[in-house]
Amino acid sequence: MAEEEKVRPYVSHGTAMALSIWGIVLVSVVFFFVYGLPDLASDRSSQDTLYYVILAISGVAYIIVQLILGTFIFRFRHRDDAAGSYWHDSHRLEVGWTLGTAAVLVPIVVSGLVIWGDVKASTDVPPDAIVIEAVGAQFQWDFRYPGPDGAIGGFQPELYSLENPLGIDETDPASADDFVRTNQLVLPVDRVAHLRLRSKDVQHAFFLPNFRVKQDLVPGMETSVTFTPIKTGEYEIACAELCGLGHYRMRAFLTVMSASDYDAWLAEQAAQN
Numbered sequence: 001m002a003e004e005e006k007v008r009p010y011v012s013h014g015t016a017m018a019l020s021i022w023g024i025v026l027v028s029v030v031f032f033f034v035y036g037l038p039d040l041a042s043d044r045s046s047q048d049t050l051y052y053v054i055l056a057i058s059g060v061a062y063i064i065v066q067l068i069l070g071t072f073i074f075r076f077r078h079r080d081d082a083a084g085s086y087w088h089d090s091h092r093l094e095v096g097w098t099l100g101t102a103a104v105l106v107p108i109v110v111s112g113l114v115i116w117g118d119v120k121a122s123t124d125v126p127p128d129a130i131v132i133e134a135v136g137a138q139f140q141w142d143f144r145y146p147g148p149d150g151a152i153g154g155f156q157p158e159l160y161s162l163e164n165p166l167g168i169d170e171t172d173p174a175s176a177d178d179f180v181r182t183n184q185l186v187l188p189v190d191r192v193a194h195l196r197l198r199s200k201d202v203q204h205a206f207f208l209p210n211f212r213v214k215q216d217l218v219p220g221m222e223t224s225v226t227f228t229p230i231k232t233g234e235y236e237i238a239c240a241e242l243c244g245l246g247h248y249r250m251r252a253f254l255t256v257m258s259a260s261d262y263d264a265w266l267a268e269q270a271a272q273n
C-alpha cells in the first residue's frame with residue numbers, strides 16, 4: 001500500500017510535464033501572432049524581412065523541438081518495469097547536426113552583415129538630406145534645426161548654462177538662424193533624414209520603433225542615424241537606455257509631414273525666431 005502511494009506521483013509528473021510544455025508552446029505561438037512589430041514607417045523594410053525569416057526558422061524549430069520533448073517525456077514517463085538504455089558517440093550524427101546548423105546560420109549571419117552595413121553606411125549622406133542635431137539630457141530631447149542657411153552651428157560643453165542649455169556657440173555665424181524644439185521632431189516624408197546625436201550627461205538611446213531606428217547617445221562623442229520616413233503621421237520617440245529616475249518620461253514625438261506642409265512649418269518656425 002505504502003509502495004503504491006510513492007509511485008503514483010511520479011507517473012502523473014511525466015504527464016503533467018508533457019502537458020505543460022505543449023501548453024507553453026501553444027500560448028507562445030498565439031502571443032507571437034497577437035504582438036507583431038509596430039507599423040513600418042521608414043525605408044528599413046529589409047530589417048523586417050530578415051526578422052521574419054529568422055522568426056519563421058527559429059519558430060518552426062522551437063515548435064518541433066518542444067513537441068518532441070513533450071512526447072518523449074510522456075512516452076518514457078516512469079514505469080516500474082522500465083529500464084533505460086544508453087549509447088554515445090555517433091560521428092555521423094555530430095557532423096550532420098553541425099553542418100545542418102551551419103547551413104541555416106551562415107546565410108542569416110551574412111544577410112545580417114549586409115543589412116547592418118546598409119544601416120551604418122551613414123558616411124554616404126546625400127547632399128539634400130535633412131540634417132538635425134538631437135541632444136539627449138536627463139530627461140528630455142532637444143532638436144536643433146539648421147534654419148534657412150542649412151547649416152547647424154557649433155557647440156562647446158564649456159558654454160552649458162541655464163540660459164544656453166545646449167552650449168550653442170553664438171559666435172559661429174551658422175548658429176544665428178538655428179532653432180531648437182523640445183520633444184518635438186518634424187521631418188518631411190520621402191526625404192533622407194540624418195540625425196546627429198549627442199548627450200549632455202549620461203548614455204541615452206534614440207529609439208523610433210516604427211522606423212526600426214535605435215542608436216545610443218554617448219557623452220563626449222557624436223553618433224548618428226540616417227533613415228527615410230515613408231509615411232506621414234505622428235510617431236513616438238523613446239529613450240531606450242535606462243538613464244536615471246526620470247527615464248520613463250524621456251518621451252518625444254516625431255511628426256512626418258508632406259513636403260509642402262514641412263516647408264510651411266519651417267517658414268513658420270523661421271518667422272518665430
Ligand SMILES: [Cu+2]
Pocket residue numbers: 136137139203204205239240241242243247250
Ligand atoms: Cu534617456
